[in-house]
Amino acid sequence: MRSERAWYLRVFALVCALALVLAACGGDDDDDGDATGGGDDDGTEEPTDGAGEGGELIDLGTFVGDPPEFLDPALNSTLDAYQVINALYDGLTEIDSTDPANPKIVPLVAETVEPNEDATVWTFTIKEGQTFSDGEPILPSSFQRAWERASDPDFAGDYSYLFNFIQGGAEKLAGEAETISGVEVDDEAMTLTVTLAAPYSNFDAVAGFQLFFPMPSAVDDLADQNEWDDGLMIGNGPYMLEAPRTDEEIILVRNDRWAGDIFGNTRPKLDRIVFRTSADPETAYNAFEAGEGDTANIPPGRVNEADENYATTLDVQVSGSYHFEIKWTDPVVGGPENKLLRQAISQAIDRDEINEAVYEGTRTTSTGITPPGIPGFQEGLCDYCAYDPEAAQAAFEEWQAAGNSLSEPIRVLFNAGAGHEDVVQIMIDNLAAVGIEAQADPRSTETYFSELADGACVICRSGWYADYPTYDNFMYDLFHSDAIGGNNHGEYSNPEFDELVNQAKQETDIEAQAELFRQAEDILLNEDIAVIPINWYLGDYVYNPEKIANFPQTTLGLILWEQVELVA
């Protein structure tokens, strides 16, 4: 007779045996990709600039949600991809934010930057002897090539409107011209001369933006410029791609031909950086805690936890504004006739409560739109941003007494699933307390900004990280009438405001310029109350202080990867 031992016991025993075998086999201590200690293992110190050179870093904090759409600086419009692009390329100028309140524009690839008297012609001299990572020399024509490429109407990306600043740029983008007429290069004299379409004194800041990064001649050989992104892009930054990027990882290695930064560093510290894409901030943070990565993004609601257990960049005041735009053309909330209603709304909101409840007290409550870190910033510009429910109620009653009324609740739009639900809920509760009825109107994140651009805003959640540290990046790009149909979702339009902003952009005296911008913002915030500022952003990275010794985040939110250093 066959053995009748229960078959299930046999199977169970087999599984146990298998488990033991696997445990024995899989016991190699090689954790691929863990950050190793900095410094040379053999004890000899290489004659380099930085101490603590070497090592690898795994970043889980940059791409939490989606892999980047574009790594091509001509096409990219997101901050997360910009983190990588900034490591791959260096531009004409760089922002020195060692004093966060006073960022300075400093030449980087350019040797000198000289505007003429009325800031209509800018002359950049390019430093001699710089090369791309493949050895090709960087010349003024490298920039011209990149700019012609990025302004090609068949290829141009979201930021191509910046070429409108340059004479002939608008024509090129519209397909009416073959080249940008305002750009002249002299590769012998190493000069790049840019004539602007209108005087603009902050062009040096804009010229350092990713759209204006140089490109090697390899792009001329491409049949389709979209392929550049898919392959091994060649740049002139501190790092270069080890391999074409995948949806899971982007791997950078040190570029030995890097020319150095504005602080005199000529060698990036890390050997290798691996950017991993995670599905969402929570899973990324779990992986970080489990030791599978060295940096992460701080998930909502876990700020204090992250701050207590690890090191963060929460002390960096990132130049970004979190605010709610108001539809200027809305019959109920918009226009000069409804100013009292908007005043009531703005004063009814308890911004500190929002900061405490939603952000664990870590953000800075706004006193205006333009954040600290922008030259010209002044605290306390907004007259109606302090919590004052009595004044709010009085204003609301006065508005009603003038014959106005709310026939239906005011809709507050926001993109769902991105952490804004709680903010909007507090706002609605605050408004109800003074008698204003409002309701939440969540929209899909994918289509949110398209819907706003199509005019869907009533009161709509908005946010803006500075592209470059200039006042006009906020005033012009967000509230000028030129930006209607673009980033001016509230369709705000005030000729006096426009005029002040136009004047300020041309003003070459820094103090006078700042004063003009502040006057414009005063109109925006106090005369028209066209927007409701809520708070200003902070740095959002968390990193393991036992592995990483230095992890600087600038006020633009960019990580200076070349300075990141591991613990010895």
Add this chain to the structure above:
Amino acid sequence: MTSYIIRRVLLIIPTVFGALSFLFFIFFALPGDPAELIAGGADRNPSPEAVAQVNDRYGLDEPLIEQFADYWKRTLSWDLGESYEGRRSVNEILGETAPRSIRLGIWAIIIEIVVGISVGLVSAIRRYSISDKLTTIATAAASAIPVFVLGYFLQYWFAVLPGPNKWDLPQWAQLKTQGRGDDSWLLFFIPTGDTWRHLVLPAITLASVSTALAARMMRGSMLEVLGADYMRTARAKGLTERQVIGRHGVRNAMLPVVTLIGIDFGTTIGASILTETVFSWRGLGYTIAEAIDARDLPVMLGLTLVVVLAYTVINLIVDISYAWFDPRVRLGGSETR
């Protein structure tokens, strides 16, 4: 039997056609204009030129029926198109992601079979004992806890706590939360090297609900069988309890459970979106979810086509094997008298 098989095979065609056509039209019913989304992404407003370019390249502005006909013509020649994002061929994406889902699915099924059946069996044999009560509670909890919650818990207890930042247990006790490690496999599905540490948690998470169900079903089915006449006969004939249960009980009790497991195999491959997302296991579920978000129609449809095909084919095999094992079904008879 053959006519049965032929009928079932033919049924696959309308099933697949219906499922994919439904998806196709749903795609265009989603909010947002696909061309705009593909051209500009969610953050900014793309220029009309960019949108026109996208419409041109993918024919998104042609009448819906035309696009639909076009799509089926290409699909029947297995040209699944290329992804809107990155222009990679969908076949390539499929080749990369399908094996990952299959491997995860195989292990989830193994866990389901081993754990589910043995637990169900034990709790049926020892009805009303402590182990039975514990099992009932455990299976109820396992099927009630949402998959992603379970996933987070497991990550925390088995990866974060044992990890270098907390308890710092030896390497083999630290499981992983993300990715696939070396991605080295023996015989396609046996993990070697570092890979097993990345596999354990997602496999358990994925298996949790179906294991609980399999256990409950096994228990119920076994209880029914234990009370059957032929069991009494077997005991009367003098067989030991072990022989009675082992030879007669289990085999009969397993029939419905086998069907369940067969269906589950199809489901785990396709419906693993939540698990794959929590563990960043880039299989079919993860990629389909990403494609929906990005409005990447070819990827979404191409991968779902494979999932639907896999599901229907596996169901077919299960049904056929069921018919083969159980003569009553095969002979197409009515109730045995």
